[in-house]
Amino acid sequence: MTYCVGLKLDAGLVLLSDTRTNAGLDNISCYRKMFFFENPGERIITIMTAGSLSVTQTTIARLDEAIEDELADETTSILKAPTMLRVATIIGDTLTRTRREIAEQCRDLKQQASASMIVGGQRAGGDMRLFLIYPEGNFIEATEDTPFLQIGEHKYGKPILDRVVTPATSLADAQKAVLLSMDSTLRSNLSVGMPLDMAVIEQGACAVTTRRRILDGDPDFAQMSAAWSAALRDSFVKVTI
Amino acid sequence: MTYCVGLKLDAGLVLLSDTRTNAGLDNISCYRKMFFFENPGERIITIMTAGSLSVTQTTIARLDEAIEDELADETTSILKAPTMLRVATIIGDTLTRTRREIAEQCRDLKQQASASMIVGGQRAGGDMRLFLIYPEGNFIEATEDTPFLQIGEHKYGKPILDRVVTPATSLADAQKAVLLSMDSTLRSNLSVGMPLDMAVIEQGACAVTTRRRILDGDPDFAQMSAAWSAALRDSFVKVTI
Numbered sequence: 001m002t003y004c005v006g007l008k009l010d011a012g013l014v015l016l017s018d019t020r021t022n023a024g025l026d027n028i029s030c031y032r033k034m035f036f037f038e039n040p041g042e043r044i045i046t047i048m049t050a051g052s053l054s055v056t057q058t059t060i061a062r063l064d065e066a067i068e069d070e071l072a073d074e075t076t077s078i079l080k081a082p083t084m085l086r087v088a089t090i091i092g093d094t095l096t097r098t099r100r101e102i103a104e105q106c107r108d109l110k111q112q113a114s115a116s117m118i119v120g121g122q123r124a125g126g127d128m129r130l131f132l133i134y135p136e137g138n139f140i141e142a143t144e145d146t147p148f149l150q151i152g153e154h155k156y157g158k159p160i161l162d163r164v165v166t167p168a169t170s171l172a173d174a175q176k177a178v179l180l181s182m183d184s185t186l187r188s189n190l191s192v193g194m195p196l197d198m199a200v201i202e203q204g205a206c207a208v209t210t211r212r213r214i215l216d217g218d219p220d221f222a223q224m225s226a227a228w229s230a231a232l233r234d235s236f237v238k239v240t241i
Numbered sequence: 242m243t244y245c246v247g248l249k250l251d252a253g254l255v256l257l258s259d260t261r262t263n264a265g266l267d268n269i270s271c272y273r274k275m276f277f278f279e280n281p282g283e284r285i286i287t288i289m290t291a292g293s294l295s296v297t298q299t300t301i302a303r304l305d306e307a308i309e310d311e312l313a314d315e316t317t318s319i320l321k322a323p324t325m326l327r328v329a330t331i332i333g334d335t336l337t338r339t340r341r342e343i344a345e346q347c348r349d350l351k352q353q354a355s356a357s358m359i360v361g362g363q364r365a366g367g368d369m370r371l372f373l374i375y376p377e378g379n380f381i382e383a384t385e386d387t388p389f390l391q392i393g394e395h396k397y398g399k400p401i402l403d404r405v406v407t408p409a410t411s412l413a414d415a416q417k418a419v420l421l422s423m424d425s426t427l428r429s430n431l432s433v434g435m436p437l438d439m440a441v442i443e444q445g446a447c448a449v450t451t452r453r454r455i456l457d458g459d460p461d462f463a464q465m466s467a468a469w470s471a472a473l474r475d476s477f478v479k480v481t482i
Contacts, residue, residue: 155396159425163470164477176482184400224482229404231476236405239472241417241465 001191002152004033004048005161005178006118008130008142011171012202012209013120016178017048018152018186020193034197035060037067037078040207043123045078045087046199050151051115051135052102059098059115063091084129088119088139096137116151124206156188157181171200176224179214183225196221242432243393245274245289246422247359248415249371249383251408253443253450254361255415257423258289259393261434275438276301278308278319281448284364286319286328287440291393292356292376293343300339300356304332325370329360329380337378357392365447397429398422412441417465420455424466437462 004017017033031053037045047063049056066076074080081087095117102113114135122128130142132149142149147167150158160181169177175198185192194216202209214221245258258274272294278286288304290297307317315321322328336358343354355376363369371383373390383390388408391399401422410418416439426433435457443450455462 153396155394155429156400158429159397159400160473160477162429163473173477176477176480179482180477180480188396188399188403220482224480227480228476231480232401232404232473235469235472235476236401236414236417236421239417239421239465239468241420241461 001189002033002050003150003154003157003182003185003189003192004050004118004152005148005150005154005157005181006048006120006130006142007148007165007169007174007178008120008128008167009147009169009171009174010167010203011174012200012205013046013128013130014171014174014178015046015048015118015120015199015201016182017197018182018192019195019197020191021053022191028193030193030195032197034199036199036208036211037063038207039079041124042206043079043121044201044206044208045084045119045121046201046208047091048118048151049115050117052099052113055095055099055102055113055115056117058102059091059095059117062094062098066090066094082123083126084121084123084131087121087123088129088131088133091117091119092133092137092139095133096135099135118149118151120201122201122204122206128201128203153185153189153192156185160184171202175200179221179224180228183221183228242430243274243291244391244395244398244423244426244430244433245291245359245393246389246391246395246398246402246419247289247361247371247383248389248406248410248419249361249369249408250388250410250412250415251444252412252415253441253446254287254369254371255412255419256287256289256359256361256440256442257419258438259423259427259433260436260438261432262294263432269434271434271436273438275440277440277449277452278304279448280320282365283447284320284362285442285446285448286325286360286362287442287449288332289359289392290356291358293340293354296336296340296343296354296356297358299343300332300336300358303335303339307331307335323364324367325362325364325372328362328364329370329372329374332358332360333374333378333380336374337376340376359390359392361442363442363445363447369442369444394426394430394433397426401425412443416441420462420465421469424462424469
């Protein structure tokens with residue numbers, strides 16, 4: 001499985017993904033699930049992926065191919081699309097076409113080949129937006145009421161987000177929130193694993209502001225994780241019923 | 242959906258279930274999911290249920306009927322079975338027979354009719370035991386390494402249990418832990434709802450020690466929930482990355 005989470009805040013986007021991919025329980029690998037398509041200052045598009053690796057890799061490869069195509073235009077290239085809505089539509093269409101082809105190839109197996117994506121970004125002159133694209137190509141968007149979107153193993157890490165994230169949350173607090181959300185998921189579900197990829201995209205920058213890979217054993221992450229565990233246990237002792 | 246959790250501790254069993262049942266999203270009702278079969282001082286058996294209401298109600302009704310049958314013996318009545326293992330086997334067999342019959346009745350619909358159960362208890366002279374019974378009738382048992390079992394919407398409330406529950410946890414702390422686990426689930430998933438049923442069975446008592454229904458708006462639960470939220474937000478501020 002996978003866990004990816006994206007926050008759309010007044011101050012910008014904060015994105016976090018794990019890297020664990022498994023085919024069954026005994027075939028575990030590490031693959032990046034966060035991808036950037038950037039024309040710095042003009043537009044930034046980030047995609048995070050969950051689901052069948054053959055579907056997500058082929059979808060990303062096709063989006064790349066469409067960008068590099070000499071005949072690329074605003075209906076096919078996400079770097080030429082005039083709005084983030086059109087970007088989401090191109091990605092959704094590419095995802096569902098790929099998913100259908102692979103599902104057809106796999107029809108003799110009783111396996112599902114499905115995938116979903118979180119797409120965030122901004123184009124100069126346009127609003128910053130964050131979408132969750134379903135396997136069927138349709139999508140929903142983060143709003144003021146619900147400023148975060150999750151794909152993959154989303155349940156373990158939802159309670160902390162429900163409690164602390166609002167559109168006014170600072171980028172520093174937001175990074176802490178997604179890391180704690182991931183920490184709960186890592187502890188309770190083996191199918192989500194280190195290393196992690198985190199990115200921050202400031203409002204209006206139209207470029208990646210910071211990008212960081214957090215490796216297994218990263219001292220800052222380990223310290224935060226231990227401090228959070230200690231704080232939870234401490235809170236547990238203090239709360240009375 | 243449902244959330245039920247059972248803890249098997251050195252000091253006894255702590256059990257908690259919600260009461261929300263839904264057929265689709267627009268048909269929501271309240272049904273008890275915690276059942277007691279008791280011969281105080283000789284044996285106590287508790288069952289918590291998740292899944293299709295027609296399967297769980299019929300299974301419980303058949304277990305009752307088997308107890309009251311004049312021909313009841315140790316192979317059919319859970320109040321006569323010589324060990325908790327036999328109790329779990331009778332319940333598992335009754336569950337899977339019921340599930341198969343109802344699935345057969347429903348085969349024209351494309352609906353699943355499935356259910357799982359948590360069974361805990363003790364018989365005088367025997368060990369206290371806690372089982373999770375799968376829809377197929379097979380089961381697993383809580384151990385020292387994993388002293389809790391969950392059915393239904395188990396993911397939201399798992400991180401807190403993973404962090405604080407060990408076999409040495411006191412009955413008071415255990416009640417707090419299951420209530421906080423439920424609180425996280427209630428906040429993040431509408432298909433789990435108040436009121437709650439909680440029971441404590443002390444080691445060796447072979448009877449229910451305390452049993453409590455927690456209604457919506459219960460001041461103690463509301464205070465604990467608010468204090469936990471405040472403590473989490475406070476911890477969130479203190480933890481640094």
